[in-house]
Each structure stands twice: as C-alpha cells, then as structure tokens.
Amino acid sequence: MKKIFPVLKRNLSHVCNLKPYKETKWLMPNGNPTGVYVYNCVAEERVPVILNDPTMATWYSCGPTVYDSAHIGHACCYVKLDIIQRILKSFFNIKLVTAMGMTDIDDKIIKKAKETKTAYKAVSKQFEHEFWIDMANLNIEKPMIVTRVSDHMNTIENFIKNLIDSNMAYMAKDGSVYFDTTKFHLYGKLQSTQDHGEPSDEFKKNNMDFALWKAYKPGEPSWQTQWGDGRPGWHIECSAMVSKIFGSQLDFHAGGIDLKFPHHENEEAQSCAFHSTRQWANYWIHIGHLNLKDTKMSKSLQNTISIPNLLETYSADTFRMACLLSNYRHPMEYSDQMMKMAQEVVNKFKFFLKDVSVYVNNSHEGSASYNYKLLNSLQLTEEKNLEALKSDFDTPTCINSMLSLMSNANTIMKIDTANFYPVPMILIADYILDMLTKFGLQMKESTEHNISNSLIDTLVEFRHTVRENALKAKDKELLTSCDIVRDKMKSVKIQINDSKTPSWIYVK
Ligand SMILES: [Zn+2]
Incomplete structure (x- = not known):
C-alpha cells in the first residue's frame, strides 16, 4: 500500500482547517463536533461529524441521468438519503443546504434522442419532470438547489481551463481534455487502485486518466470552448456545479455506492486540484444497492419495477419503512415478502x-x-x-x-x-x-386521502375551464358562479389560486 500519510503531513501548511485523522487518508475538519458519527470510505471507518458552524451543513447529491423513467433502485437510494437528511435536521438541529445535479446531457440521452427521433433536450426535460413527480410521491423533500449541466457550461469550461493552465489536465490529439491522475498524489483515496497498466485509450497518457471534455462528434450536441468544440465528461459536471454553489469545501457528498468509483474518486481528485486543497468533500455518504431477485438493479427498466408501479402495490410509507428497516449502507433485497413485512410494521x-x-x-x-x-x-x-x-x-x-x-x-x-x-x-x-x-412517514389513511385529492383536482380543473370560457365570452353570470365555487371551497379550507394553471392548497 502506498504510504500517503507522510505526504499529507508535509503539505499541511496549505490546509489550515484540516488535520490528519489517525493513520488514514481522511483529514479531520477543524470545527464543532455534532456528536454524530458517520462511516467514511476514505477513513474506512466511522468518523465524527465536525462542522465549521455546528448548526449548518452543505450537502450535494449526484442526481440521475435523465434518459429513462426512474425505478425502485433510484427510489431506494433517494428515500434513504432523504431519511439521513431528515435525521440530521430533526434530531441534531443541523440546517442543511441541499443541492442536486441533474445530468441532462450524456451519451445515453443522445442515444435515446436518436432512437425516438426527438431533441435531446426534450428527452431530458420529460424524464426530469417524471423524476420529480416520483420523488414527491415517495415523500422525498426536493433539494433546495437543482443544477443542470446544460445551464452550467461556462462554469464547466472555466473549471477545465484552470486545470489545463495548472498542468493537471492535458489536451489529447483528438481535441478531448483528460485529467492527469499521476499529478494528484492522493488518487485512489476512496477506492485504492493498483492499475498501472497500459492506457486502454490511445489518447490517454495513463490508464486511470479520465475525460474532462469530450471532443465534438458529428450529430451530437456540442459547445464552443477556447480549446475546441465538444461537451463535458460526466465527472466534471458535479465538481464544477458544486464549486459554483458551495465554494472550495463541501460537508456531505452523497450518492449510490456505484458512484464511489470512479465517479466520486474523480470528482474529489479534480476538485482538490482545482481548489489546491487536500480534501474537498469531508463526508461521503454511499447508499447500498437494491437487489431484485438476486440480480443487481440494472439502469434500464427491463427486469425492474418503475416507481409508479411500486406505488400501485405499496404505499410510500411501506417502502420507506422497508428502507428504515435496512442499514443504509447495506444492500437491500427487494421481494414481496420483505415489502409485506414492512407493511405489517406500518400497520x-x-x-x-x-x-x-x-x-x-x-x-x-x-x-x-x-x-x-x-x-x-x-x-x-x-x-x-x-x-x-x-x-x-x-x-x-x-x-x-x-x-x-x-x-x-x-x-x-x-x-x-x-x-x-x-x-x-x-x-x-x-x-x-x-x-x-x-423519518418522513406520512401515517395517513392513504386511499381516502388520494380520493379526496383527486376529486378536488377534478373540480378545480373543471372550474378553471368554465372560468376561462366565461372570461372569453364576458359571461358575468357564469363568472359569479365561479367566484361562488371558489368562496365555498375556501370555507372548507381549500384555497384556489387563479392563474394560467390553477393550483390549490389546504389552508389552516
Ligand atoms: Zn456526481
């Protein structure tokens, strides 16, 4: 094993707010202990959660690549992350500032756009829309900040430019830009790599190097940069967007266990290089896989269950209980038997x-x-x-x-x-x-609730149509009737907001 500790010690003068933790690669933040201990894959053990300001923490979760409907694997990951966030907020009084990055430009999105003969933006927009509906139906709190790759091209370009200028990244013959992993001594922090083989790709200098920027290919969306046309690689997106929002340090960085390597490893490497720091994310939270009938949940919808399908059979409370009953880091074995047991506990x-x-x-x-x-x-x-x-x-x-x-x-x-x-x-x-x-359970009589909500939806939509027509026809009598409906609903604590798309809320 490579001895990393002496390297850390020598360079500590650069990092005044971090100190080595035992003999591990993880650096303990200097600040206020919260009393919480969390497993950290860099330390390979549980470490104390220490925050600069004990009442506030920043949190970034890698969001989905929006090229398909979300399935129960996503449900498991995001429900478990939601539970952890709620615990930090409700039990330890930490104000979390949460952000999530959406990958809305990617090989899979481009492929889907070609297959369905639609614009790639339409593909990502549709599946992102579906994703938020699924998350809301699972009672997952929406991140306070949502970043989309296509909105952050300038940030990404500047990030890469900085890495090229500081010699941490290089331009390849085909116009792509790669991160030079040999320049970052702590590469392999999250998952040690012993890979010193020949580069698998003719443009790379070293096998572990990864693309920050992919050179333009005909028929694919591309952006102009100082070094040429193309589009960003997957790993750079999160680093650039997080740095834009949270600066040079992040408290929590979360995602599924499959993101630990290479995605999070690469994020950490390029972000440390960019910010000239030895530790960028202080706490990595990784959610264990959801396994379905002994097979790993694939990223496509074949052999899996969509979130709407899941919620047809079981309530969001039941699924959440199943998540609560399993350790967040461990794999979760999905079966009807397991779900029935969770349902029984809720009941x-x-x-x-x-x-x-x-x-x-x-x-x-x-x-x-x-x-x-x-x-x-x-x-x-x-x-x-x-x-x-x-x-x-x-x-x-x-x-x-x-x-x-x-x-x-x-x-x-x-x-x-x-x-x-x-x-x-x-x-x-x-x-x-x-x-x-x-923990985020709603504990409601779900069927009653759903029926009444859908009845209110129907009534509000119907009134909206009538009102629009009455406005066009200047029908005063019909408009008055619409006002009466609105007032009557208000008397039963339902307030309608008249706008282009009408909305309603329960008022106390
Ligand atoms: Zn990410």
Whole structure:
C-alpha cells in the first residue's frame, strides 16, 4: 500500500482547517463536533461529524441521468438519503443546504434522442419532470438547489481551463481534455487502485486518466470552448456545479455506492486540484444497492419495477419503512415478502395509535396510574434511539426498539384491566408518531386521502375551464358562479389560486 500519510503531513501548511485523522487518508475538519458519527470510505471507518458552524451543513447529491423513467433502485437510494437528511435536521438541529445535479446531457440521452427521433433536450426535460413527480410521491423533500449541466457550461469550461493552465489536465490529439491522475498524489483515496497498466485509450497518457471534455462528434450536441468544440465528461459536471454553489469545501457528498468509483474518486481528485486543497468533500455518504431477485438493479427498466408501479402495490410509507428497516449502507433485497413485512410494521404502528386513542377516550373500570415502569422504558427507548441515530444513522435499531416498546404497552393495555394508564400510553403513542413523522412517514389513511385529492383536482380543473370560457365570452353570470365555487371551497379550507394553471392548497 502506498504510504500517503507522510505526504499529507508535509503539505499541511496549505490546509489550515484540516488535520490528519489517525493513520488514514481522511483529514479531520477543524470545527464543532455534532456528536454524530458517520462511516467514511476514505477513513474506512466511522468518523465524527465536525462542522465549521455546528448548526449548518452543505450537502450535494449526484442526481440521475435523465434518459429513462426512474425505478425502485433510484427510489431506494433517494428515500434513504432523504431519511439521513431528515435525521440530521430533526434530531441534531443541523440546517442543511441541499443541492442536486441533474445530468441532462450524456451519451445515453443522445442515444435515446436518436432512437425516438426527438431533441435531446426534450428527452431530458420529460424524464426530469417524471423524476420529480416520483420523488414527491415517495415523500422525498426536493433539494433546495437543482443544477443542470446544460445551464452550467461556462462554469464547466472555466473549471477545465484552470486545470489545463495548472498542468493537471492535458489536451489529447483528438481535441478531448483528460485529467492527469499521476499529478494528484492522493488518487485512489476512496477506492485504492493498483492499475498501472497500459492506457486502454490511445489518447490517454495513463490508464486511470479520465475525460474532462469530450471532443465534438458529428450529430451530437456540442459547445464552443477556447480549446475546441465538444461537451463535458460526466465527472466534471458535479465538481464544477458544486464549486459554483458551495465554494472550495463541501460537508456531505452523497450518492449510490456505484458512484464511489470512479465517479466520486474523480470528482474529489479534480476538485482538490482545482481548489489546491487536500480534501474537498469531508463526508461521503454511499447508499447500498437494491437487489431484485438476486440480480443487481440494472439502469434500464427491463427486469425492474418503475416507481409508479411500486406505488400501485405499496404505499410510500411501506417502502420507506422497508428502507428504515435496512442499514443504509447495506444492500437491500427487494421481494414481496420483505415489502409485506414492512407493511405489517406500518400497520402495527397505525393500529397502536388508534388503540391508544380509543383506550384513553373511553371510560375505564381501572384506577388511573402513571406506571413508572412504562414511563421509564419510554425514556430508555428515547435515549437508546438517539444513540443509535448518532451511530451512523442506525434506523433498524430504532424501529425495533419502538416495536418492543409498543408491544410492551399493548400487553399492559390489554391485560392489566384493573388499572388505567392514560398518561404513559399517550406519551408512548406521541413519541412513536413523532419519530415516524421525523423519518418522513406520512401515517395517513392513504386511499381516502388520494380520493379526496383527486376529486378536488377534478373540480378545480373543471372550474378553471368554465372560468376561462366565461372570461372569453364576458359571461358575468357564469363568472359569479365561479367566484361562488371558489368562496365555498375556501370555507372548507381549500384555497384556489387563479392563474394560467390553477393550483390549490389546504389552508389552516
Ligand atoms: Zn456526481
């Protein structure tokens, strides 16, 4: 193994805010410990989360390449990332500034555009639109900042120019630009590479070098730069867009485990080179694969399940529970059996909440008591769960300890009829609902909710059509009727916003 530590030590004068962590390649940020420990693939172990400002952190997730519909592999990755973000925000009071990059120009998009005889932009636009609908249906919070490659060509060009000027990148004979991996001593931080073979590509100097810029090919979209026409390589996009938003340092960088190498390795290498730093992303979060019937989820929709198909059979809460019950870093084995088990867990919690409500609201034979044993076990569960979350977001432990707390309470509710324990039961139910809500479960009666929403949609759209026609025809009577409908809906807490495409919201 290459000894990297002495190199770090020698060059530390450049990085005043980072210090070596044990004997690993990871540098510990200087700042405020949050109490949270997270696995880091550079350190190859759990490391403390230290933030410059303990109440604020930056987070970038690599988004999808939008050339096809998203499938349950994407659902698993983004639901698990959503859970981790919610944990950092709700349990540790960290304000996260989240961003996601969308790859809207890529070989696969160009191929799809050719196959379907549509413009590549139409392809990416359509699938990005679908992606956000799928994410919303899974109750995933939308990133605060969404960047698209096609909107950041100048940023990307400047980034590459800087690397060429500083000799970290070179122009190849065909007009492509490659990053010279031998110039970055820490290449292989995320995944050590022992590859010193002959370059597989005639234009590369070294086998591990990767394209920052791909030279123009006839029939493909291209952009003009100082060194020639072409389009960006995949890895450079994220680095350039992140640097544009967050500057030279990033707290969390996340994606599926398949992105660890080479994508994240290359992102780290070129970003460190660009910012003249030894560590760019402090914490790498990688989500384990979703496996379907013993085969790795492929990127195409064959042999997999689309998100709309998933949600036809199971609720978003059920899928999220399945994610909570599996360690985020481990592979998740998708099967109907596994989903039914998750569904059962969600239902158990729902029934418990209803049972408690009935229990405390109905007259009871027994005499009221606080049951300190029960209150004590609630407190122990709370403490244990907070520790579990601090320790690399251990959600399976949380769910299991909540299940055992619940089963304990259930038994007492059903067997100990001589006594009445409204206070501990309410506190336990409240704790369970609070935890599940913080993890992003909606805990709603889904079918009722969907039906009423779709009825409101229908009514709002119908009124909009009538109103548009009435406006054109200057039909005052019909317009008044439309106003009456609007006011009546407002009286039942639904507010309509009249615009080109009408929208409505529930108002409190
Ligand atoms: Zn990326």
